[in-house]
Amino acid sequence: MSVNTPSRITELVIEAGTRKAHLPTRATLILGFLAGAFISLGFLLAIHVSTMIPTPWASFGTLLGAAVFPIGLILVILAGGELLTGNMMSLPLAMFAGRIRLWAVARNWALVTLANLLGALFVAYCFGHLLGLTEGAYLGKTLAGATSKVSADFLHAFVSGIGCNWLVCLAVWLSYASREMSGKILGIWFPIMAFVAIGFQHVVANMFLIPAAIFAGYLSWGQLLENLAAVFLGNAVGGAIFVGLAYYVSFGVPAQEQGALQ
Numbered sequence: 001m002s003v004n005t006p007s008r009i010t011e012l013v014i015e016a017g018t019r020k021a022h023l024p025t026r027a028t029l030i031l032g033f034l035a036g037a038f039i040s041l042g043f044l045l046a047i048h049v050s051t052m053i054p055t056p057w058a059s060f061g062t063l064l065g066a067a068v069f070p071i072g073l074i075l076v077i078l079a080g081g082e083l084l085t086g087n088m089m090s091l092p093l094a095m096f097a098g099r100i101r102l103w104a105v106a107r108n109w110a111l112v113t114l115a116n117l118l119g120a121l122f123v124a125y126c127f128g129h130l131l132g133l134t135e136g137a138y139l140g141k142t143l144a145g146a147t148s149k150v151s152a153d154f155l156h157a158f159v160s161g162i163g164c165n166w167l168v169c170l171a172v173w174l175s176y177a178s179r180e181m182s183g184k185i186l187g188i189w190f191p192i193m194a195f196v197a198i199g200f201q202h203v204v205a206n207m208f209l210i211p212a213a214i215f216a217g218y219l220s221w222g223q224l225l226e227n228l229a230a231v232f233l234g235n236a237v238g239g240a241i242f243v244g245l246a247y248y249v250s251f252g253v254p255a256q257e258q259g260a261l262q
Contacts, residue, residue, distance in 0.1 A: 002179045009176045010093070010251040013244075016176075017094030020087060021104040025111060028082055032115025033122070035081030040123035040208035042072025044133060046196065051141045066196035070189045073168070077175050077188060084112045084204055088239030089169035096248040113232075120207035128208075129215035139216055146213035148199070149206055150223040154230045157201055161234020162242065164200030167191040168235075169243035203231045 004012065023031075046065035053061030076083045091105045128134035134142040152160065174187030195202070210224045 003183070004177050004179065006247065007251045009173060010247055012176045013090050013173065013247075014094050014097045014099060014252070017087075017090035017092070018099040020082065021091055021094060021100040021108055023082070023108075028108065028111045029115045031080060031082040032084075032112040033119040034079075035076045035083040035112075036116035036119025036204055036207065037123050038075040038079070038081055038119075039072040039083065039116075039202075039204045040120045041075075041127075042069045043205050043208050044123065044127060045069070045071060047134060047138055047141050047145070051138050063197055066193045069196045070171075070192035073171060073188050073192050074185055077172065077184060078181065082108075082112045082115065084109065084116050085165050085168045085202060085235050085239060086172045087112055088165060088236050089172060089244045092240035093244040093248055093252070096245060097252055116204045117207050120204060121211055124208050124212040125215055128212040134212040135216050142209065142212050142216065143218055146210045146219060149201060149210060150219060150227050152201070152227070152230075154226075157227060157230035158234040158237075160199075160201040161203065161231040162238040163198070164195045164202045164231075165235035165238030166242045167195040167200065168202065169239045173243060173247070201227075201231045201234070203228055203235050206231055
């Protein structure tokens with residue numbers, strides 16, 4: 001299995017962030033909608049498989065749910081999608097490298113946030129509510145997850161968001177390490193499984209889970225907005241600083257110098 005070095009990954013992520021910043025608005029919105037739906041489908045699958053596990057084995061159910069959740073990011077990376085949390089790493093890295101400006105990062109984040117939200121709401125309402133896939137026998141798991149998210153105060157949700165996107169962006173980073181599909185899937189799988197099993201908060205996943213509870217008649221849109229604000233900021237710090245800036249400082253300048261010499 002061929003593997004890219006960290007310096008080469010840095011180059012690839014800078015190039016990806018630059019491309020993302022210049023995507024047409026229509027493409028950004030469509031791909032953002034798909035990414036929001038993909039992450040939501042992964043969460044929907046996690047709810048279903050974990051609900052099947054008997055209560056005495058609840059911990060195993062949590063692990064099993066975490067083990068299947070990565071299908072969402074696998075679809076985003078391999079099929080194509082614009083996911084806010086990944087863009088919180090790639091676009092700042094391109095900005096640190098001087099390829100794009102701050103306004104381009106802000107524009108992309110705004111468009112992708114909206115599109116991810118629409119994709120997540122679509123899955124939560126059409127599949128979760130209309131088909132009952134987050135209600136009925138699955139309502140207990142849906143409510144338990146959603147309530148735990150909105151119950152966290154701002155600081156806890158913010159810090160949880162940092163931990164989440166540190167791992168999510170490492171999963172995206174590792175996907176660039178391999179040039180083969182199997183390697184990309186393997187690189188994505190374990191960091192995503194880890195953040196779900198730990199219980200960290202992911203802004204796009206919460207765009208699905210909390211509305212699913214709202215559509216079932218529980219919680220409120222105000223609670224959703226409060227949660228998303230804190231988790232968004234935490235995810236931004238986790239992606240832009242703990243991955244993007246950390247690797248730019250470590251490998252970005254050498255990577256650019258090597259590119260200039262070629």
